[in-house]
Amino acid sequence: MEKVCILGLGYIGLPTAGLLAAKGFSVHGVDKNPKVVDAVNNSYPHIHEPGLSNLIKLTVQSGNLVASLEPVHADIFIITVPSLITKEHLPDITHIKEAIHAIAPYLIPGCLVIIETTVPVGTTEKIANWLSQLRRDLIIPSITSTISRIDKEKQIFLAHCPERVSPGRTLIELVENSRVIGGIDQLSGQKAYLFYKHFVCGELFITNARTAELTKLTENSFRDVNIAFANELSLICANLGINVWELLKLANSHPRVSILDPGPGVGGHCLPKDSWFIKHAAPELARIIHTAREINDCMPNQIIVQIKSKAAFFQEPVIACLGLTYKSNTDDLRESPALKIVKQLLDENVGEILIIEPHIDALPKALANHDRVKLVDLQEGLAQANLVVLLVAHDTFKNIEENILKKKVVVDTRGMWLLPD
Ligand SMILES: NC(=O)c1ccc[n+]([C@@H]2O[C@H](COP(=O)([O-])OP(=O)(O)OC[C@H]3O[C@@H](n4cnc5c(N)ncnc54)[C@H](O)[C@@H]3O)[C@@H](O)[C@H]2O)c1
Structure with missing residues (x-):
């Protein structure tokens, strides 16, 4: 053996x-x-x-x-x-x-x-x-x-x-x-x-070590750059008063177009890091890769601006934040844009925050010092909140009844519910 x-x-x-x-x-x-x-x-x-x-x-x-x-x-x-x-x-x-x-x-x-x-x-x-x-x-x-x-x-x-x-x-x-x-x-x-x-x-492909190293960085950077394109479109759409999800559905009906989904930023342990590795290896040449990083990094702030403008409708905003992990259906919080957004909302005292994250049992350390935040289940969060923010597209959030959401002010950063404007 x-x-x-x-x-x-x-x-x-x-x-x-x-x-x-x-x-x-x-x-x-x-x-x-x-x-x-x-x-x-x-x-x-x-x-x-x-x-x-x-x-x-x-x-x-x-x-x-x-x-x-x-x-x-x-x-x-x-x-x-x-x-x-x-x-x-x-x-x-x-x-x-x-x-x-x-x-x-x-x-x-x-x-x-x-x-x-x-x-x-x-x-x-x-x-x-x-x-x-x-x-x-x-x-x-x-x-x-x-x-x-x-x-x-x-x-x-x-x-x-x-x-x-x-x-x-x-x-x-x-x-x-x-x-x-x-x-x-x-x-x-x-x-x-x-x-x-x-x-x-x-299949197993054999090459030299340097090519294998750059192949992996390229794979992650490819996704980073393509998500940045989708994120940039979402910012352009917001500026022009166009629904980005409808735009993407229509553009992606073209046989040779396949745009990824925009969102609240790019997290996880790998994607952001790997683009920076390429940038470091070729600082003068990695221009799209660098710009994509900047766009993805600015997304949490863009979402915070949206949330704050909706929270301003309420004298006492109670904000249900759905999802805290860096991507759907995982418990992994590393470099999570959702976590960054929640932390910033708390630092700026935007309202009371209810976290709905079915994949964790306790709030992470980064939020532990704040007293206006609670980890609650979906039912309790939806019942108490006046503003509902979808940050991560966990499967469990797909089946929330439209009737419930219609009674709330909603920020859907993942295009999951596609509510009429
Ligand atoms: N997580 C992913 O999705 C993913 C996907 C593809 C590639 N990778 C690559 O794999 C690497 C590891 O990722 P991960 O998600 O498993 O990380 P991780 O943080 O989950 O696990 C790494 C483990 O290594 C241990 N460790 C650190 N230094 C050590 C040492 N000197 N000796 C023994 N143990 C040590 C840590 O205690 C930790 O338990 C990443 O840096 C990334 O390059 C990760």
Whole structure:
């Protein structure tokens, strides 16, 4: 049984660990957060993802999945720790550096190191350099190296294979999505290909590490730019007195037009960050990408202006905010525009705020210091509010009766209810 050591048991690492353990690998999951390690070892995933609870229970109980604070010797190392951007929008790969330092003592000749985290272009080469410094006894391939027959016995392999799943569908997409594998050299690419072939039924494309890095950034930036186009149209429509949802329905009836939906901004851990990674790599050239970022970043403020103008109708506004997560049907609050909007409304004391977010049990820390906010259920929120703001298109909000909404002042940032103007 091949041994896999995975660093970072979050939204990506934990489902991957469970899946590999179910496929018969002996999986050693590592996280620097002891709470995560304890939760996994007690068969209790700390994140919500369809199918994950059962998978973790089965694989921990079978003995194929163990969590720990420290790595072990393994045949395959997978890095799924986060990459970040600083406040100044610069790439921060500190977690990756830490993870590479942590695994370095445990690498054995012939092992394969895979970076699944989305990274700035050139990071896999940087990792090869770090490993060459940390393990002078091993041969670490690089894009330029040719390895002699004797050295091959001391060689390890290194590849970047960015994760492409969408939370909420992670366990399905880990298997079904096609994947891009960027070997630091050809042999590393082939080694990684053989590994993914065990559990991926989507197509596997082998390329070099830099191309794989930019491919992933491009995918997320594509969505960021296209959402910015939709958001810009929504601002233009508001200015011209045109219903943007009707406009999009009509424009999208053209066989070669497919505009995405506008909304209150772009959040999550990935999309905003990845566009900044491209901007950082080519500051003079990434002009559309940069402008798109600026448009998406200004959307929460635009929505706040709309909400404030409607709240001004009431002497005592009671605002039901539907959804707090960064996208529909998830519990993930990272970089959520909805959360930014609510926080700003509270900071400006716009009214009493009722949060309706069926995917969380308690309000996040960012809102904890405010006393004019409560987490309530849908029924209570709709009964008490005079202003209803839809921020996230969770499925549960689809079936709210039109009769109820007609009695309220409504701001629908997702075009879910399409009420007549
Ligand atoms: N979440 C997504 O939808 C998604 C999709 C595709 C790609 N990705 C990529 O995957 C990366 C990870 O995302 P995520 O959502 O799983 O993050 P996450 O925050 O849910 O999980 C990361 C985990 O890594 C742990 N960690 C941090 N540094 C560590 C270290 N040095 N050693 C061991 N553990 C460490 C953290 O404690 C945390 O539990 C992202 O940065 C992104 O590049 C994410």
